[in-house]
Amino acid sequence: MKNISIIGGGPAGLGVAFYSDKNKYSYELFEANEIFGGNCITYKHNEFYFDSGAHRLHDKDTQTTNLFKSLLNKNLKLINIPSQIYRDGKFIDFPISPLNLIKYFGLIKCIREGIKIIFSKNNDGNSFKSLVESKYGKEISKLFLLEYSEKLWGEKAENLSKNIAGKRLKGLNIYTFIIEVFLGKKKKTKHLDGSFLYPKFGIGTLFSALANQLNQENIHKESKVTKIKHHENYIKEIQINGTEIKKIHNLVSSMPLNKMLKILHPSPPNEILNLADKIKFRNVILVVFFLSKDRINKNGSMYFPSKKYPFTRVYEPKNRSKSMSPNNNTSLAVEIPCFYNEEYWNMEEQHLKKSISNYLIDIGLFKKSEIIGSTVKKIHNAYPVLSLNYQENITQINKYLSNFKNLHLTGRNSLFTYSHIHDQMISARKILNDILKDHKK
Numbered sequence: 001m002k003n004i005s006i007i008g009g010g011p012a013g014l015g016v017a018f019y020s021d022k023n024k025y026s027y028e029l030f031e032a033n034e035i036f037g038g039n040c041i042t043y044k045h046n047e048f049y050f051d052s053g054a055h056r057l058h059d060k061d062t063q064t065t066n067l068f069k070s071l072l073n074k075n076l077k078l079i080n081i082p083s084q085i086y087r088d089g090k091f092i093d094f095p096i097s098p099l100n101l102i103k104y105f106g107l108i109k110c111i112r113e114g115i116k117i118i119f120s121k122n123n124d125g126n127s128f129k130s131l132v133e134s135k136y137g138k139e140i141s142k143l144f145l146l147e148y149s150e151k152l153w154g155e156k157a158e159n160l161s162k163n164i165a166g167k168r169l170k171g172l173n174i175y176t177f178i179i180e181v182f183l184g185k186k187k188k189t190k191h192l193d194g195s196f197l198y199p200k201f202g203i204g205t206l207f208s209a210l211a212n213q214l215n216q217e218n219i220h221k222e223s224k225v226t227k228i229k230h231h232e233n234y235i236k237e238i239q240i241n242g243t244e245i246k247k248i249h250n251l252v253s254s255m256p257l258n259k260m261l262k263i264l265h266p267s268p269p270n271e272i273l274n275l276a277d278k279i280k281f282r283n284v285i286l287v288v289f290f291l292s293k294d295r296i297n298k299n300g301s302m303y304f305p306s307k308k309y310p311f312t313r314v315y316e317p318k319n320r321s322k323s324m325s326p327n328n329n330t331s332l333a334v335e336i337p338c339f340y341n342e343e344y345w346n347m348e349e350q351h352l353k354k355s356i357s358n359y360l361i362d363i364g365l366f367k368k369s370e371i372i373g374s375t376v377k378k379i380h381n382a383y384p385v386l387s388l389n390y391q392e393n394i395t396q397i398n399k400y401l402s403n404f405k406n407l408h409l410t411g412r413n414s415l416f417t418y419s420h421i422h423d424q425m426i427s428a429r430k431i432l433n434d435i436l437k438d439h440k441k
């Protein structure tokens with residue numbers, strides 16, 4: 001029996017395995033897929049590389065940054081690139097800068113909108129809609145934030161929690177706009193920081209490097225956890241691929257929370273299973289075009305808030321690292337958020353590629369004659385849908401799960417938080433600390 005058994009070999013699970021290894025705790029990790037990295041992987045298509053979505057490593061946690069710097073050395077670079085929003089035939093800076101808003105609306109309308117916002121009641125309610133409308137007014141919110149979020153999360157903005165904003169809107173309000181208008185580039189507010197760390201051959205190399213640090217005998221691919229058996233408030237055993245049984249000392253799960261509840265044996269009470277049914281995840285379809293041109297533009301990401309387009313974000317991997325495309329070529333990856341029952345998820349691949357390329361050609365990002373190849377990838381459980389009262393449901397589920405004294409949850413879909421790579425590493429360290437403390441008791 002190992003000290004720590006881990007479900008999932010994405011960033012969260014690999015992080016726990018890494019810190020277990022460092023703390024000389026015996027561990028064993030089970031990953032359902034044939035590769036490690038979860039939703040943070042890099043695909044290779046001929047000489048092109050592209051990630052499972054527009055990933056970047058934010059320099060937000062020194063220990064995480066230092067760890068990946070030490071693993072990748074010169075192959076992890078600080079990148080500084082702009083991003084833009086495309087709306088009504090125009091590209092404007094993202095996050096929205098005041099000068100670009102003036103270009104978009106014209107000075108008079110901008111002043112009128114600004115005054116409306118300053119004198120509006122600060123109705124900072126519970127939903128994402130009320131949060132952004134109180135900060136930016138109805139017009140700016142609708143054009144740049146509400147439609148976009150509804151496409152991304154698949155819910156009406158009034159039914160979305162304000163937690164979907166994450167830290168993106170921090171420091172971005174009408175007052176910071178005004179400061180920028182008057183002080184211009186001398187005092188750019190923090191939200192305009194477009195710098196991040198990025199590996200030479202894509203985000204997935206962070207996690208292949210991390211997996212390489214581990215004892216390979218203890219990390220298993222194609223090992224899906226199919227049952228979690230418990231008795232008297234302890235997890236006792238897990239079942240792998242429907243057959244093999246492993247005894248458990250401590251179990252760390254990073255698998256989606258609803259799926260984990262459903263493989264508990266004996267089953268949780270019906271009210272907990274009903275809450276599990278309310279949990280939703282948004283998937284993402286990635287359509288990637290390989291192009292016979294050197295560059296499209298300089299953007300890190302391009303955002304498409306209008307519902308006219310089925311995609312939310314488009315990115316050119318070469319702008320993150322030159323090595324992502326061969327010389328004289330580039331590629332463009334398009335993210336289409338989807339539930340399983342939606343039209344695009346079920347669309348035949350050729351039809352999907354044609355439909356998406358037509359939009360991009362119309363916008364002017366490339367010509368039909370420049371497409372030298374294309375591919376489609378599907379990312380399951382990309383975003384936990386943080387609808388208005390999700391926290392109450394999650395709190396009740398967590399209260400039930402806290403009965404199990406040797407169970408720890410980590411990761412985006414198990415903790416059901418809009419979290420990022422560095423958050424997974426912080427969570428891994430915390431779990432190890434908790435287990436160490438318990439051990440000393």
Ligand SMILES: Cc1cc2nc3c(=O)[nH]c(=O)nc-3n(C[C@H](O)[C@H](O)[C@H](O)COP(=O)(O)OP(=O)(O)OC[C@H]3O[C@@H](n4cnc5c(N)ncnc54)[C@H](O)[C@@H]3O)c2cc1C
Nearest residue numbers: 008010011012032038039053055056225255411412420421
């Ligand atoms: C489009 C997109 C863009 C993103 N951009 C960024 C970004 O720029 N910066 C950033 O920091 N983060 C970004 N993220 C977030 C980042 O990808 C997540 O924080 C991270 O992937 C979460 O790691 P995880 O291990 O919790 O979950 P996952 O990556 O989902 O990994 C979970 C793993 O568990 C495995 N698993 C599930 N069930 C079982 C089972 N029963 N048995 C065994 N294994 C199982 C899965 O196969 C998977 O490998 C982005 C995410 C997406 C989708």
